[in-house]
Amino acid sequence: MTHPARQLLPTLEEISSGSEFPRRPAGFTHGLCLDPRMELESIAALAERLPESVVCDTAAQALLVPRGGPPKGVLERPGDVIRNLSTNNSWLTVLNVEDDPAYAEMMDTALDQVQLGMRKREGEMRERAAFILTSSPSSVTPVHFDIEHSLLMQVSGSKRVTIGRFESEAAHRHEVDRYFDGSHGRIESMPPELVSFDLEPGTGVYIPALVPHWVHNDPDVSISITLTYFTDASLRDSRIEDLNSRLRRLHLDPRPPGRSVVADTAKTIAIGALRIGGQLRSGIAQARARRGVDGGTERTNAT
């Protein structure tokens, strides 16, 4: 199944008012393809301003990739990689472009539209971040999932984003545990397909947290941007998952978040105390650090 024609898609503001948001993936339209900050040369200049935030690898990737990705910040001339994407068989991602004031403004303008509709049901957005994804023709993003909610917005070129599903709650739990134990969202086996979205400039897809997905780019240079965020609830759950991973290392068998209010409350209090004592970094800080090692999950390639 593919998503409806562009003229039937909601706007960024409208998706957050939809009855299935934020549980289901959804296509939408956006205007970032008209923004000069998303032109190839602007992104090349941005990469040169933020060289420590750049990850880059070859465009041809298998769908199942067990290892982590390349290190970040090692390219001497990241702007030139972007300028030559039509011939160099590469993908290059600029992480956390919100570190640049102009791109922070662009991210906030878009995410504020989503927050208008979601605040009533989901609370405040937390830990906003933005990632610009550029790739050579026909690049592939391996199957993975992210712990943040993601808005993947196509700016130039086109791609098919396929959303999968876990075959059982046990399979879901297995992969979430693996994420927090260090898999970074790399999935062990291909999940069944649920729906696919054919993105073109001006369209995007909302991908809920913890939902597997993978991407095939068409035979053109692709430019897209992913905006990510947590909610109060997803941030709390991620911190509990992170604590649970630490408990598993002590050979304990902790309950996943959402199974026990008492256990979740006790863990949230413990996490707060440990963080105050400097003994526990937040799960979110860890997720950001992981991006530094392998480009993260969303940021490993082109979603």
Ligand SMILES: [Fe+2]
């Ligand atoms: Fe992703």
